[in-house]
Amino acid sequence: MSRIVVVSNRVPVPQGNAGQAGGLAVALLGLMQRRGGLWFGWSGAVTDAAAPPGLTQRGGVGYATIDLTEAEHRGYYTGYSNGVLWPMLHGLPHLMSFRRQDLDIYRKVNRRFADNLVPLLRRDDRIWVHDYHLLALPGALRQRGVLGATGFFLHVPFPAPDAAAVAPGIRGLVQDVLQADLLGFQTLADRDNFAATAVGFAGAARLAEDVLELGGRPVRLGVFPAEIAAPEFAATAAAQAATEPYQLLSRSLRGQALLLGVDRLDPTKGLPERLEAFRRVVARRTPRSLAMLQIAAPSREDVVAYRRLRQELDSAAGAINSEFGEPDWVPLRLLARPQTRDTVAGFMRQARVGVVTPLRDGMNLVAKEYVAAQDPADPGVLVLSRFAGAAAQLAAALLVNPHDAEGMAETICAALDMPLAERRARWRECWAAIAETSPEGWGENFLRALGPDDLARLPAAGT
Numbered sequence: 287m288s289r290i291v292v293v294s295n296r297v298p299v300p301q302g303n304a305g306q307a308g309g310l311a312v313a314l315l316g317l318m319q320r321r322g323g324l325w326f327g328w329s330g331a332v333t334d335a336a337a338p339p340g341l342t343q344r345g346g347v348g349y350a351t352i353d354l355t356e357a358e359h360r361g362y363y364t365g366y367s368n369g370v371l372w373p374m375l376h377g378l379p380h381l382m383s384f385r386r387q388d389l390d391i392y393r394k395v396n397r398r399f400a401d402n403l404v405p406l407l408r409r410d411d412r413i414w415v416h417d418y419h420l421l422a423l424p425g426a427l428r429q430r431g432v433l434g435a436t437g438f439f440l441h442v443p444f445p446a447p448d449a450a451a452v453a454p455g456i457r458g459l460v461q462d463v464l465q466a467d468l469l470g471f472q473t474l475a476d477r478d479n480f481a482a483t484a485v486g487f488a489g490a491a492r493l494a495e496d497v498l499e500l501g502g503r504p505v506r507l508g509v510f511p512a513e514i515a516a517p518e519f520a521a522t523a524a525a526q527a528a529t530e531p532y533q534l535l536s537r538s539l540r541g542q543a544l545l546l547g548v549d550r551l552d553p554t555k556g557l558p559e560r561l562e563a564f565r566r567v568v569a570r571r572t573p574r575s576l577a578m579l580q581i582a583a584p585s586r587e588d589v590v591a592y593r594r595l596r597q598e599l600d601s602a603a604g605a606i607n608s609e610f611g612e613p614d615w616v617p618l619r620l621l622a623r624p625q626t627r628d629t630v631a632g633f634m635r636q637a638r639v640g641v642v643t644p645l646r647d648g649m650n651l652v653a654k655e656y657v658a659a660q661d662p663a664d665p666g667v668l669v670l671s672r673f674a675g676a677a678a679q680l681a682a683a684l685l686v687n688p689h690d691a692e693g694m695a696e697t698i699c700a701a702l703d704m705p706l707a708e709r710r711a712r713w714r715e716c717w718a719a720i721a722e723t724s725p726e727g728w729g730e731n732f733l734r735a736l737g738p739d740d741l742a743r744l745p746a747a748g749t
């Protein structure tokens with residue numbers, strides 16, 4: 287059986303990893319631990335000089351990571367990946383901040399990834415590259431003579447061609463990523479936007495719905511929505527009732543309906559818009575009848591837009607509490623720190639309304655986690671942005687436009703007032719959409735599409 291080599295910016299080395307693992311890493315970890323293989327990427331550390339990869343073996347997985355220098359981190363991660371590609375891919379060009387040298391460094395770091403990875407590769411490896419940090423890597427690997435099956439998955443959205451074209455350098459990066467054999471997207475819309483951009487700006491031809499060609503090489507396109515382990519998350523959420531964080535929150539609510547937001551503190555998550563909608567909800571409802579908990583974990587704090595957002599949220603939260611608070615009650619609790627996954631699961635189970643309203647999101651796993659965390663006998667209601675990839679699967683949620691504060695406020699009030707029978711019916715439909723899938727199944731689907739393998743010899747997921 288061919289070996290799987292995963293390449294991603296973040297690598298969740300089980301111990302001693304300076305970086306934090308996000309949704310991507312969690313999704314892939316189970317698959318890699320079951321299959322074995324090699325995982326290559328950034329160590330999470332920023333050091334003085336570029337050194338060769340550090341190797342760690344844990345279980346069946348080899349982890350090979352490189353540090354970034356200060357200049358590489360600034361140009362590749364903070365600058366071009368998160369200051370240009372991230373806002374462009376999410377359709378927020380006004381947040382882009384482009385410096386020519388950042389693009390050069392982005393490309394250089396992608397080449398450095400390739401230079402360090404190639405000596406570790408075997409001839410029949412299947413390589414799976416992840417996300418917008420590494421768009422140039424498939425091209426860099428081919429240039430270095432790597433011929434093996436190479437897949438690429440984009441965890442974030444891809445916008446329409448004119449919106450993609452605003453990122454300087456995108457043409458060359460699309461051409462580079464087209465050197466892969468299979469490109470995976472979260473939704474059909476992302477796939478089609480990418481294909482239109484590749485044809486319109488990068489000289490590709492669309493041979494079929496799911497096949498592009500560039501320079502005589504065919505590239506397949508596929509849609510693979512990212513999934514969570516819903517039954518496991520449900521069990522975790524149910525088990526939280528006995529824990530201290532769950533009980534402290536529960537007692538503090540004294541019967542108030544809880545609205546909950548859980549996000550990275552990121553401009554794509556629509557947090558100021560969400561707080562404005564909440565302000566309007568509070569204005570309409572009886573004091574002390576509800577409370578909102580917004581957990582916003584700091585993220586990418588070197589990027590100016592993220593730092594500004596933190597200030598904006600602090601100020602908006604203060605304004606809501608000073609306008610509507612009572613001596614013994616504040617409507618909004620804003621926490622700018624992450625909570626453990628288990629604690630979050632318990633909070634989700636307590637929340638009457640899950641407020642997941644990104645301006646744009648590749649998938650948004652929080653939406654799926656909120657559904658999974660509910661008590662089937664008395665479930666809460668998911669209020670979900672129609673611009674999250676998850677909306678394609680969770681159509682029974684209450685879908686909203688995050689740019690319409692008044693519309694969101696009305697929908698949140700409808701969620702608070704929703705009768706039990708409707709809450710149950712909507713929850714059952716949402717649960718059905720996520721109950722049978724898993725991150726491992728998602729990964730296996732991608733790998734199956736990437737090329738033939740003797741999957742039959744593997745034990746089934748979870749066994």
Ligand code: ADP
Nearest residue numbers: 309548549550581582583624625630650651652
């Ligand atoms: P993104 O990949 O953009 O961060 P997702 O919603 O797809 O967004 O995935 C985020 C993951 O990180 C989820 O598993 C979620 O539970 C977790 N997470 C997000 N924000 C927080 C937070 N503030 N505290 C704890 N966990 C969080």
Ligand code: F6P
Nearest residue numbers: 296307308309310311417441586
């Ligand atoms: O979903 C996009 C993503 O970049 C993931 O790849 C990552 O797990 C998460 O956001 C956290 O971001 P960062 O790796 O920049 O901290």
